[in-house]
Amino acid sequence: MKNLFLSLFLFIGLQSFAQQEKPLVQFSGVIYDVDSNSIVPYVTIRNISDNGKSSTANYKGYFSFIVLEGDSIIFSSVGYKKLELVIP
Secondary structure, eight states: OBOEEEEEEEEEOSOOOTTOSSOEEEEEEEEEETTTOOBOOSOEEEETTTTTEEEEOOTTSEEEEEEETTOEEEEEOTTBOOEEEEOO
16 A cells, blocks of 8 residues: 655644634645655545544645644545544
């Protein structure tokens, strides 16, 4: 199985809502294949900390969505190992 590599960009929200204990984070990046350094399109991205809410990277491997600090994210694509990441 091939491995995924993520080029990630994290932006911590400066404003937080009174109901939330953890700050919001704009989570975005580009997904690459580690071996060939090529872009992996249409990767499924699932936030298991938020009732399995999911998103998909576009045809250029780019994704962007809002998460909370400490959320666990799983990246999966056919032919690749799943990758789990915890938002710092």
